[in-house]
Amino acid sequence: MADAVLFEFLHTEMVAELWARDPDPGSGGKKKSLSVLEGLGFRVGQALGERLPRETLAFREELDALKFLCKDLWAAMFQKHMDGLRTNHQGTYVLQDNSFPLLITMGSGSQYLEEAPKFLAFTCGLLCGALHTLGFQSLVTASVAALPACKSLGSPQV
Amino acid sequence: MADAVLFEFLHTEMVAELWARDPDPGSGGKKKSLSVLEGLGFRVGQALGERLPRETLAFREELDALKFLCKDLWAAMFQKHMDGLRTNHQGTYVLQDNSFPLLITMGSGSQYLEEAPKFLAFTCGLLCGALHTLGFQSLVTASVAALPACKSLGSPQV
Numbered sequence: 001m002a003d004a005v006l007f008e009f010l011h012t013e014m015v016a017e018l019w020a021r022d023p024d025p026g027s028g029g030k031k032k033s034l035s036v037l038e039g040l041g042f043r044v045g046q047a048l049g050e051r052l053p054r055e056t057l058a059f060r061e062e063l064d065a066l067k068f069l070c071k072d073l074w075a076a077m078f079q080k081h082m083d084g085l086r087t088n089h090q091g092t093y094v095l096q097d098n099s100f101p102l103l104i105t106m107g108s109g110s111q112y113l114e115e116a117p118k119f120l121a122f123t124c125g126l127l128c129g130a131l132h133t134l135g136f137q138s139l140v141t142a143s144v145a146a147l148p149a150c151k152s153l154g155s156p157q158v
Numbered sequence: 159m160a161d162a163v164l165f166e167f168l169h170t171e172m173v174a175e176l177w178a179r180d181p182d183p184g185s186g187g188k189k190k191s192l193s194v195l196e197g198l199g200f201r202v203g204q205a206l207g208e209r210l211p212r213e214t215l216a217f218r219e220e221l222d223a224l225k226f227l228c229k230d231l232w233a234a235m236f237q238k239h240m241d242g243l244r245t246n247h248q249g250t251y252v253l254q255d256n257s258f259p260l261l262i263t264m265g266s267g268s269q270y271l272e273e274a275p276k277f278l279a280f281t282c283g284l285l286c287g288a289l290h291t292l293g294f295q296s297l298v299t300a301s302v303a304a305l306p307a308c309k310s311l312g313s314p315q316v
Contacts, residue, residue, distance in 0.1 A: 006235060007165045009202045014172050017198055040175055044167045
């Protein structure tokens, strides 16, 4: 019935609540709300990472860890795989999802593009937290060119 | 892997975040945070309710709606059924879960009992929101005598 969407609904409401609560509606307030969402995501990603099977935690290669996120973690979160994973072989990875579930409920017009970052911050933090548990420090950012597709840029460093 | 716990982890972090953000640490602030969580739960419950199959929405009897919550909704949320449903046949229902997943991560000592309400508010709101979509106005409260068991008291009114 509704199990797969429970997380998505809660995520949507949480974003709305944090946004509405922010006493500073300017860009400073937005940045703070985004970093709160990232922090929440990071802790959830860490907690998920700690439940991984032991052999998963022994990834030596960045690429294996990234493949794991794109396949297993994405399947657990969104019941599908990431659509693309590319790398420049210098420690930067581009993860592409052509139909990101946390953006699907938004309208797809370009006028909504500026609203997109708040629906991406939690997941950026989550990827970063999961990588942290796997033994990689990383920077993860996200960009949207056309809704509901999104790209995550990850730069893990051991 | 981690799909069933994703919602639980997000819920835990959201409760912690809302609690930490509250500028008023006294009982007034607590009440406000609880009602924020209830409101979030209500909207998620409504949204879940709107995804129900059409025939489910045609419940005429309160008891059928309550049975649906205890069985189908609980299974979708927590992969199990509620442990008990009792009624006084005068519009009050007691729903019992002997091992409520959102309380399991807490310690089970009685010293944690006073922390329990913040982990119940979202779900009370959610039950209320789902009942609302099913056509019943209700009051839902929760109580805990021994962790991690909890009782919800629902009084639906058409």
